[in-house]
Amino acid sequence: MATVLSVSGSPSATSRTARLLRHLDQRLTAQGHEVIALDVRDLPAPALLGADPGHPAITGAAALFDRAQGIVIGTPIYKAAYSGLLKSLLDLLPQYALAGKTVLPLATGGTTAHVLAIDYALRPVLSSMGAAHIVPGWFTLDKDIVVGDDGTLTVAQGSAGALTEVVDQFSTALGGRAPFLAAAG
Template sequence: MALVLSVSGSPSPGSRTARLLRHLDAALALHGHDVVPLDVRSLPPEALTGADTSHPAIVEVAEQFARADGLVIGTPVYKAAYSGLLKSLLDLLPQFALAGKTVLPLATGGTPAHVLAIDYALRPVLSSMGAAHITQGWFVLDRHIAVAADGSVTVDPAAAGPLRVVLDQFSAALGRAELLPTPS
């Protein structure tokens, strides 16, 4: 069906954000999509902090963005905004790197006080980068993501139902995305 790039903007190796995304990647695969995970923290720090757009790792990531039909962009919320690590990557991509793409924004955080970070911090950036369609995003409280000793993830029913709905909407939008012209 569609190629989805699933981007985790968390700087933490044990991140609930990344674990949630990988959990959702499996659900997207069941929808018939090809999913490519990308943990921004795995990119060379010198390329990100030095704004080195010619670094081979950054060139490859830009190509992954270009090949993708859709993107899941996940971030922890720090101080009512998406992570600085995610911002570092987005700043290195071409201005219209999301042109013609369907995007699902997701965020995690410790308190519902940050629930609007998707709409007030992340969505405007995704829009300015040319996303064709930004589907309804979702904010998941950290306490609703349980990680077992074996690394498996369980999402509390309070978040699992709404997540399923936004994931289904994203998947359906990907099916229609092929009909949208890609701006040149």
Template sequence: MATVLSLSGSPSATSRTARLLRHLDARLVSQGHEVVPLDVRTLPAAALLGADFAHPAITRAAALVEQADGIVVGTPVYKAAYSGLLKSLLDLLPQFALAGKTVLPLATGGTTAHVLAIDYALRPVLSSMGAAHIVQGWFTLDKDITVEADGGIGVAPAAAEALEQVVDHFSAALGRTSLFAAAG
């Protein structure tokens, strides 16, 4: 089916955001998609902060974005916006890096006061980068994500059901986008 880039903008190695994305990646794989995970925190800080467009890790990340049919963008919410780490990468991508892409924005945070960060902070930048279709995103409270002893996660039932719905909607949108691309 489609190739999906699963992009985590969390700076933390023990991130609930990244773990949630990897959990959702499995659902996308079970639906027949190829999923490529990318944790922005693994890219060299000097390249990100120094705006080194030519650094091999940055060009590799840009190539992953270019090759993807769809992108799941996950970020923790800091100061009512997406992470600075994610912004650092997005700033280094070409202006229309998301042209023709279907995008699913996801965010995690400690309080529902940040629920609008997806629509008021993340969605505008994704749109300005040319995303063909930004599906309905989802905000998950940190308290609804528990880290299990094996390193996996548990998701509260109501949050899990909502996440399954947005991932399924994203998957269906990927299929429609692929059909339009094949017809064009």
């Protein structure tokens, strides 16, 4: 199976985006993929803000991109665009860091007014970085992601079904085993 890099572009320590990605990582792992999580917020700010592509943490992140066959990019949407933190990392990666990769873009946000940010802000950048295949992504409203007191994550039914579908399409594009689908009754 494929190696998947799951990248959270959220600057928040209590990020719904990162929690949602880690939840989806479990599904990809169950489908036989090796999943590596990368929270961009854990990279050193001086390297990101100082645009230092030679910093060991940045070269380490670039090596993770190079190693993976599939990339899941998750970002909160702020002011109709993906996070500046994610932009900082993408700007420091080699121009064709996504060459030959299958990419799944995911976004979270407070209003459906931001739903097109995946297609109009993020997808062009991923394409310019050489992604071989960008599968249809998904935007999830913040209100549809609930984190319980015990840390468990629940996704509203409509969003959960759509997320399962896009993750399964991504897995299939990577050559993963097809998810079990119950026969229609």
